[in-house]
Amino acid sequence: MKVLFLQYPPCSTCKNAKKWLDAHGVDYDSRNIKEENPNADELTEWIAKSGLPIKRFFNTSGILYKEKHLKDLLPDMSEKEQISLLSTEGMLVKRPLVIGENFVLTGFKEEEWEKYLGK
Known part of the structure; x- marks a missing residue:
């Protein structure tokens, strides 16, 4: 089973996740979320x-999320509008x-990774 791993290389959590994937022999394609942002589709x-819920896909602890005051704006946006916003900037996406x-x-x-990716 090969998975797609979207990450931001300088991110310490992403580095730990990559180490985990490697240590568990998970076959993956890596993609830099900042350089190649996920599109709306x-x-x-x-x-x-x-x-x-779509909220789980937002990087709520990120600087951009806070600068744009998304905590206040998202509840008034449709799911389509939220997805469109997420697709504009990789740093908004949870990683x-x-x-x-x-x-x-x-x-x-x-624990969640072990459930889905553990061998």
Whole structure:
């Protein structure tokens, strides 16, 4: 099973996640989320596949999220508007993201990763 690993290389959580993937022998394609931001179609598919609320795809602790006051703005936006916003800037997207055939993982939570990616 090969997964897509979206990450921002300088991010310490992403570095730890990459080490975990390597240590567990997970086959993955890596993509820099800042250089190659997910587009609206990808995000729409991943959000649907994940079964998670769209808020889980926002990097709520990021500088950009806070600068844009998204905590206050998002509740008044449609899902389509939120996805469109996410697709404009990789730093708004929660990272790391792991996209598998029938799952999507947001952030790095070892227990969750073990469940889906452990061997």
